[in-house]
Amino acid sequence: MYPTMVDAAKAGEISNFMFAGILPIPVFNYSGSVIPIIFGVFALSYIYKWVDNIVPEAARTVITPTITLFISGFFALTVIGPAGIYIGKGLAWMLDVLFGISPIFAGVVMGLIRPASILVGMHHAMTPIALENFATKGYDMLMPMMFIANLSIVGAAAGCYFKEKSQKERSIVLSSVLSGILGITEPALFGVLTKYKKGFLAATIGSCVGSAFIGAFGVRLYGYITSSIFSIPAYIGPYFIYAAIGWVIAFGLSFVLSYLFVVKMDRS
Structure with missing residues (x-):
């Protein structure tokens, strides 16, 4: 993110810098990028351990971070x-290939994998793709x-509300629905739909x-x-x-299917 590099990348003036007149360093505008940061920090964690092992203990407070940043920055x-x-x-x-085949097919695929990806924590992998689309196309x-997937999860959880017998369980479902509306779907997934697996199926169908x-x-x-x-x-416009x-x-x-699929106290 050094200003000279960012400005050069935006202007398209040069394709690389020459380090010590020998090694070319490619020039990219990393503003809005995610994947380089993730891999960069991942590499830094190993470089730090390696440097920390070879630096004398008395000098680690100052020397270890300095050398680590120099090596990892250059490597990045x-x-x-x-x-x-x-x-x-x-x-x-x-x-793009997926959408090129069929936007409807792309929707089915994304709708199918999105709820499951949140369960395993892989949903963040989709964010870099969206950011890349914004950077290259101007839209995503x-x-x-x-x-859509978030709303499907919320709808399925809301359908389960009417299947809970105790007021305590209903309050848990209601709080997960409210947090899901605000964009946090993990409580609905882990607190409700993993218990009512047919509700999770309803959410996946609604998402697709x-x-x-x-x-x-x-x-x-x-x-x-x-x-x-x-x-x-943000959606106000032609679409x-x-x-x-x-x-x-x-x-x-997802609400209707969840209400129909889920049986009271069904733990299957």
């Missing part, structure tokens, strides 16, 4: 950063599908259908924003009506 600029940029572009390209069609619908009409966002009710104003219908489909379908 020469290897990790450029590799991360190309990996991000590759992921975005694969997503993935973030709207993430919002809703994502396929907005994919068919090309719903897109022009800036990154979290997937919650607070992101609704708003289709986005709104998709939200209703995702929430309504």
Whole structure:
């Protein structure tokens, strides 16, 4: 993020810097990038341990961080950063291929994997792809599908509310629904839908259908924003009506299916 490098990358003036007149360092604008940062910090953790082992204990407080940052920074600029940029572009390209085959098919696929990816913590892997789309295209069609998946999870959890017998359990479900509306779906997933697995199935179906619908009409966002009710104003524009219908489909379908699928006290 050194200003000279960022400005040069934006202007497209040069393709690389020469380190010591020998080693070319590729020039990229890393603003808004995620993958290079993730891999850079991952490499730094190992470099730090290696440096800490060879530096005398008395000098570790000052010397270890200095050497670690020098080595990891150089490694990030020469290897990790450029590799991360190309990996991000590759992921975005694969997503483009998916949408090129069929936006509806892309919606079904994204709707299918999104709820499950949140369960295993892999949903953050989709964010770099969205950021790459914003950087290269100026818009993204993935973030709207993430919002659809969130609403499906909330709808399915809301359907389970009517299947709980005790007031205590109902209050847990209600709090998870409220947090899901605000963009935090983990309580609904781990606290409700992992208990009612048929509710999770309902959420996945709602996510697939809703994502396929907005994919068919090309719903897109022009800036990154979290997937919650607070992101609704960001959709105002030519695609708003289709986005709104998709939200209703995702929430309504998952709610109804969850209500129908889930049996009271069904722990299967």
